Amino acid sequence: MNPPEGAPPAKSIVLPGALESLGPLADFVHAAARETGLDQKAAYRLHLAVDEVATNVITHAYAEKGVQGSIHLHAQVDPDALRIHLEDTGEPYDPTVQSDPEDINLPLEERGVGGLGIFLAKRNVDGFHYERRGDRNRVTFVVKRPPGQA
Amino acid sequence: MAFTSSLEIIRNVAKITLTGRLDASTATQFRDLVDQAAAQKVKAVALLLKDLEYMASAGLRVIVFARQKMGVAVKLYVVAPQDIVRETIEVSGFSQAVVLLPAYDAAVIEGK
Numbered sequence: 133m134n135p136p137e138g139a140p141p142a143k144s145i146v147l148p149g150a151l152e153s154l155g156p157l158a159d160f161v162h163a164a165a166r167e168t169g170l171d172q173k174a175a176y177r178l179h180l181a182v183d184e185v186a187t188n189v190i191t192h193a194y195a196e197k198g199v200q201g202s203i204h205l206h207a208q209v210d211p212d213a214l215r216i217h218l219e220d221t222g223e224p225y226d227p228t229v230q231s232d233p234e235d236i237n238l239p240l241e242e243r244g245v246g247g248l249g250i251f252l253a254k255r256n257v258d259g260f261h262y263e264r265r266g267d268r269n270r271v272t273f274v275v276k277r278p279p280g281q282a
Numbered sequence: 283m284a285f286t287s288s289l290e291i292i293r294n295v296a297k298i299t300l301t302g303r304l305d306a307s308t309a310t311q312f313r314d315l316v317d318q319a320a321a322q323k324v325k326a327v328a329l330l331l332k333d334l335e336y337m338a339s340a341g342l343r344v345i346v347f348a349r350q351k352m353g354v355a356v357k358l359y360v361v362a363p364q365d366i367v368r369e370t371i372e373v374s375g376f377s378q379a380v381v382l383l384p385a386y387d388a389a390v391i392e393g394k
Contacts, residue, residue, distance in 0.1 A: 151305075151306050151307035152307055154305045154306060154307045155303070155305075155307065158303065158305075158336070173366060176336065176366050177366075179336070180336075180338060180370070183305055183306075183338050184338060184339055187305070187306040187338065187339075187340065190306075191306065237375050238375075239354075239378070239379060240345070240346050240349035240350070240376065240379040248339040248342055248343070248374055249338070249339040249340075251339075251374070252338075252339055252370065252373075252374070255373065
C-alpha cells in the first residue's frame, strides 16, 4: 500500500534479501532523494549505487551461500548531504576496497562480467564508505545536497 | 515504471524493445529474448531503449552475454537511449562494442 499523499517518506525500511526487493529499494531511494531536493540525475545515480550493492549482497552473500537475510536501508538527511545506509548480515565484505575491473577496455567478447556493479556504485556517489558493525556490513552512500536546499 | 520487454525479428534483425526499470530482478527477461534472437541466427540486434528509464549493470551483463553468444559478426545497435543510460554504457567501456544511434536507422541497421 502506498503512503498517503504528502506523507513524509519512511526513513528506514527492511526488505527481504531477494531480487524482488530491488523495486521497493528504488522507491525508497527516490523518495529520500525527493525529500532532500536532489535533482533527477543525482537521484538516478544514487539509486544505481544502492541497487548495485544490494544486488551484490542478495546474489553473493545470500543466494549463492544459501543464506536467508535482509537488506536494511536507512535514509539520513543532513544539512550537507543525504546519506543512505545499507546493512546486511552476510559475511564481512568491504566493497570499497574492490578494485575496478581490469578488462574495461577489452572487446566485449573477451570481457568478464564481474566487478562492474561496484565500479558503477563508486563513481555515482560523492562518498562510499564501509564499516563492520556487530554482525552486519554497513555501506554508506553520500550525495551532497545542492546549495540552498539545506 | 514496471519493466517490459519484447522481441520482433524482421529481415534477420532482432528488435528488442525495453521499457521501465532494468535491474537484476528483470534482466533475465532481457536475456531470454537475446537467447531467442540468437537461436534465429539474426545478423543484427537493435536494442530500442527510448523508454528505458533505468539500467543497472545486470543489463550490461546481458549485452556482454549477447556479444559472447552471437559472436562478433552480429552487429549490436543501441537505439535512442536516455542520456543517463547512455552514460552508463559509455563509462563501462561498451561504446566501442555497440553502435549507439539516436534513432532507428533502417539504412544502417538493415543495410537497405
